[in-house]
Amino acid sequence: MQFASRLDNVETSAIRELFKLLGKPGIISFAGGFPDSAMFDVEGLREASRRALDEEPGGALQYGATEGYEPLRAQLSSFMKNKGVDVAPDGLIVTTGSQQALDLLGKTLISPGDKVIVEGPTFLATIQCFRLYGAQLISAPVDANGVDADKLEALIAEHKPKFVYLIPTFGNPSGGTLSLERRKKVLQAAVKHGTVIVEDDPYGDLYFGEAPPPSLMALTAQVPGSRELLVHCGSLSKVLSPGLRIGWMIAPAELLAKATMCKQFSDAHTSTFAQATAAQYLKSGRMPATLAHVREVYGQRAAAMGAALKREMGDAVSFTQPGGGLFFWARLTGAGGKLADANQLAKRAIEKGVAFVPGAPFFAQDPDVATFRLSFATANAEKIEEGIGRLGQALKG
Amino acid sequence: MQFASRLDNVETSAIRELFKLLGKPGIISFAGGFPDSAMFDVEGLREASRRALDEEPGGALQYGATEGYEPLRAQLSSFMKNKGVDVAPDGLIVTTGSQQALDLLGKTLISPGDKVIVEGPTFLATIQCFRLYGAQLISAPVDANGVDADKLEALIAEHKPKFVYLIPTFGNPSGGTLSLERRKKVLQAAVKHGTVIVEDDPYGDLYFGEAPPPSLMALTAQVPGSRELLVHCGSLSKVLSPGLRIGWMIAPAELLAKATMCKQFSDAHTSTFAQATAAQYLKSGRMPATLAHVREVYGQRAAAMGAALKREMGDAVSFTQPGGGLFFWARLTGAGGKLADANQLAKRAIEKGVAFVPGAPFFAQDPDVATFRLSFATANAEKIEEGIGRLGQALKG
Structure with a gap:
């Protein structure tokens, strides 16, 4: 074969x-x-799934919109608002885990031979996912304060990548967190060079003492022109349950529309049963x-x-x-x-x-x-x- | 952008x-x-999801194997056995709806420019899905008895396609069902030309009077060499619930391994919560x-x-x-x-x-x-x- x-x-x-x-x-x-x-929180999820099936069984068990189940998009909009990100429900799409967000970005943006800058080291499944779409990966060095913003900008200028992929907060595997100063530099570099930045943020809610700096997406409000270049991927996998496979992606409207089209032919939509359960869970107020x-x-x-x-x-x-x-x-x-x-x-x-x-x-x-x-x-x-x-x-x- | x-x-x-x-x-x-x-069957699914969370919450809510949740693979193996297909649990993988099976076949098999033969008419999302991977689609004519097997063989001989995609039973949109005689001819043509045949079968269980002829996968037992060339995609969407997004794919071992690798980078695995619920439902005996x-x-x-x-x-x-x-x-x-x-x-x-x-x-x-x-x-x-x-x-x- x-x-x-x-x-x-x-x-x-x-x-x-x-x-x-x-x-x-x-x-x-x-x-x-x-x-x-x-x-x-098995008890909370049991109750959430019961409510999902009681209140709107047709919604939880039927085909749904590719963009996501409306009540969940509304809950995720509020969830992000609490983290300083102003996004309307239709400014995000639900993905089958944030792994699917990476896959959709690859499918939507990467032509064979395109360059993509990632952190060195970065998430292993990202490397493989982007390479399957033919990406040539360039590695930007990281330390405990995340990616070296000056070296990143130099690499952007040199390679003119299709986009830059970062895990700025409690990175996998680096554990590092991008400092506030570097976050602003990264956004400024994005605007200066017209480069799309993908912020993968599955760990940002998992802090032990002080909260980390605001996400790149939250900081776009302070850097004019950066919001139109920023993609943010979120996930319930690390804080609630990976088995639900609930992630989401916030992106500029045109990119979101193309990614939605690609998702339509990838899995039609994320399980509405899992989405309705997640929506009920967020609504229940147990998340804090x-x-x-x-x-x-x-x-x-x-x-x-x-x-x-x-x-x-x-x-x-x-x-x-x-x-x-x-x-x-x-x-x-x-x-x-x-x-x-x-x-x-x-x-x-x-x-x-x-x-x-x-x-x-x-x-x-x-x-x-x-x-x-x-x-x-x-x-x-x-x-x-x-x-x-x-x-x-x-x-x- | x-x-x-x-x-x-x-x-x-x-x-x-x-x-x-x-x-x-x-x-x-x-x-x-x-x-x-x-x-x-909302009542049955409510009970199934309750059992999934009671009996093995760790399994239903945690990351799972990319190939699928073992108890579901075992249930699907039995489900297929009742339909005349002998497949071990590890001879199939669970997909996020059968749409994902199509996406994984595209990702695994189609290089840009490759030819794929489909029915004219065929499922719209299949056309788009395969074209995204660069396929050049060739249309084989259908009538109420499904695809014209002789013309299909002539097209295979002429175009040497990467594979042939068929919905042999109650096709979407054609409504047609491939006759038993034509089914055997299709399998013989596959063996003769060494061509992979993909059988998409979401509707086979939805018959009104007499049962349709056995699936191509069931008939491979009668046509030596055909099993190694046949892919079968199944789905619970039409008969139980599309919202669960539970499909499956049976394929030769090497292809199944490559598709599993691609799935790892597409969505890691299908919702274990939905898989455990589906497994409990099938186990409950309510399906007949x-x-x-x-x-x-x-x-x-x-x-x-x-x-x-x-x-x-x-x-x-x-x-x-x-x-x-x-x-x-x-x-x-x-x-x-x-x-x-x-x-x-x-x-x-x-x-x-x-x-x-x-x-x-x-x-x-x-x-x-x-x-x-x-x-x-x-x-x-x-x-x-x-x-x-x-x-x-x-x-x-």
Whole structure:
């Protein structure tokens, strides 16, 4: 069987191979990218789905508009308004998870050979998704304060990309958060060069102490001309439930219309059953308590992991304590002649009974093999202590 | 903003413009392609979703495997077994409606410029979906017995298409059903020329009297070598609920693996909440009664529409009474000097208070402007009488 040429641009990821080893009994896994199932508000979602079927069964079970179920678009408009973004219900479309927003952006914007700038490192499924549409990815460097805005602008000027894709808040995998100053610079650079910026924001609500700076979308109000160039992707997956597959995309009207047309031929619309349930949940007023709960629990786990890493790994790893999200992004320093290759460490770690993801595959260009990602979301503090202890043993060899 | 070149291959359909007129008060619409909301087993689905959340909330609300939720794959395997198809749970993947199966086939198989053979007429969203991936569509003629198998083989030999896409049973829009003899010929032609055949089968369970011939997938058992060339797309949308967005695809292992990779970057997975609900519903044993109910009600409506068409339109239209599905496919004969252009009739009909879809857009090549599609799914017998009466008035001018 002969497959489409676009498949030549992607390969089965090394991470998938690693994930096959996770079934080993007794493994403590920091490898996943998912929230803790124990955090789901099952009672609230049960009630929401009951109401969805009681109040408007025809809406919840019938075909729906490709743009999304109206009551959910209205709820998401309010949800965004609370986060400083002024968007009308028809200024956003509902997507089947924010992964679909990425797919629709690829389908709508990327012609084979087009350049797209991403962070180095960035979300693995973004790299593969855009490459399937033939994108040539350019990597912009990041640090704990997010993407280097000056270097990003230089890359924009040099490559004239179709768009720039960023996860500015508690990035996956970097854990980094773009500073307020850099956010404004990014928006100014977008206006100066007429470049579309895609802000992927699945983690922005998951902060542990102080709230992060306003989203790029919220800040467009302060940078004239930037709103017409900004796309914002949101998701309920990390804070409420990934199983609903509810994401959304805010974009300039013309782009939103084209993306809607592409969505029509991708899956017609997102499950109205899931959309009606999400709408009822947001309407129920339980979201603030749910957010407070996940922030508290993940915050404790992040603190436990940071302390354990310092204690067990010392100067053999460098990292910045994340202020939110689900991930630590760490780097093997090689201090004291210790291991500096995270792929090797991952193999040794599996033998010691702990798993994590090496960082190299997250780079679209110039992989840094010393980096790795640890999720603190699904293990409690005790397991985190034990797992990082095993990691320390693995480092010793 | 500059969009991807693939968007040049599609245009906003004339049908969408027509649909905007459907909001007019008092319109009786035969234009839709959806089932009747009143037919949904709301009680059964409420119970199924309650069970899904009670029994395995972690599974129903968490990220899931891209291939699908295991209990649903097992239920779908049994469902297909009852229809004469022997497929293991891992021989199918769950898709976000069968629309996504079409999208994944396009993504996985179509390189720009590749030829694909479809029926003339065929499902409109298929035409657009495949064109977005750059397909050049070739149209094979159909009659009440489905695609002309001899002409199809000649077109395969001439064009060497990437694959052939058929809706063999109660086709949309043709209403036609491929005869048993032609089914075998199609499979033999596939083997002879090494051509992949895609069988889209959302309507096969919706028969009114006698069951239709076995699906192409079921018949592969009788034609050596054909199973390795056959893709089968199924859906719960027409018989249970479109809002769940549950479809599935059975395909040769290598193709299924590539489609799964593409799905990973399209929407990660289909809503596990919807999948777990569908799995519980199928497990509950209510499906046979639901099928019996929809068959009875739609069968009555089809009979009412056929009788009304004969009475009101006489020899001005020709059509074959459908044995299942949701649609009449009719053709203006021009007899007695009456209108022979369905676009003109559609405009007049809207003025008289009845809507339907002209047939021309359903043709990928050589549109027949005399054809049109009427859905009998959503209006009761009384409304059908009244609506077809108005259509008769519109024809008189």
